[in-house]
Amino acid sequence: MNRFIAYFTFIASIGFLSAFTVMQKKKVIFFGDSITQAGVAPNGYITLLQQMLVKDGKDKAFDLIGAGIGGNKIYDLYLRLEEDVLSKKPDLIFIYVGINDVWHKRSFGTGTDPDKFERFYNKIIDKIQATGATVVICTPTVVGEKKGYVNELDGDLNKYSEIVRRIAKNKKVELIDLHKNIIDYINSHNPEDKNSGILTTDGVHMNDEGNRFLAEQFWGYIK
Structure with a gap:
């Protein structure tokens, strides 16, 4: 009798642990600068992604976490990687950085x-991959929304975007080519050739439409 009870107690405990494991959410961290910091605002792209998960019935499967700080550049991300990302033991990390690395050269000389x-980007990926987490990297978006690559920093943004593409290839990680995709969008949605107001408020930071655009870019990797 005791063996019978022990056996069913064992089976029940396995069932409980299995159910507990199934219920564990996949932890997704968005690692970046002020665009990502604003992503958790009511109309931010991370908030929109959470709403999309609810609509798709997947909100219980994912925990979306914003880890963006305004003004951050790639070395800032490297310095806070352990505390703000790896300590949370994420399953998936999106890295979306590069605007300030280019923009601040002109604005502040920094x-x-x-x-x-x-080098910093490669070091970040090495540390993430050593934990077994999946990493997806993004090319930087825009500094100015004029068409035809006439914005002052378009040349540098193209160069840094190419660096991110090369890193993705060398490290064998997934790439979201935000730079190319946002330029394609602007080319077809900016007939008046405005410097801002299409996807951004100021040529850099996203407006409501820009946040919707970003949410759609990330959605395919989450769902």
């Missing part, structure tokens, strides 16, 4: 040289 940008 950008990041291309070779340093690439």
Whole structure:
């Protein structure tokens, strides 16, 4: 009798643990700068992704976490990687950075040289991959929304985007080519050739439509 009870207690405990395991949410972290910091606002792209999960019946399967800080560049992400990302033991990490590495060269003289940008980026990926987490990296978006690559920093953004594409290939990680995709969108939705107001409020930071655009870009990797 005791063996019978012990056996069913054992089976019940396995069933409980299995159910507990199934209920564990996949932890997804969005790692970046002020665009990601604003992503958790009521109309931010991370908030919109959460709403999309609810609509799709998958909100119980994922925990979306924003880890964006305004003004951050690639080396800032490297310095806070352990505390703000890895300590949370994520399953999936999106890295969306590069705007300030380019933009701040002109604005404050504190950008990041291309070779340093690439080295820091590679180090971040190495540390993430060592934990077994999946990483998806993104090319930087825009500084100005004029068409035809006439914005002042378009040349540098193209160069840094190419660096991110090369990193994705060398490290064998997934790439979301936000730079290309946002330019394609602007080319077909900016007939008046405005510097801002299509997807951004100021040429850099996303408006409501820009946040919807970003949410759609990330959605395919989450769902």
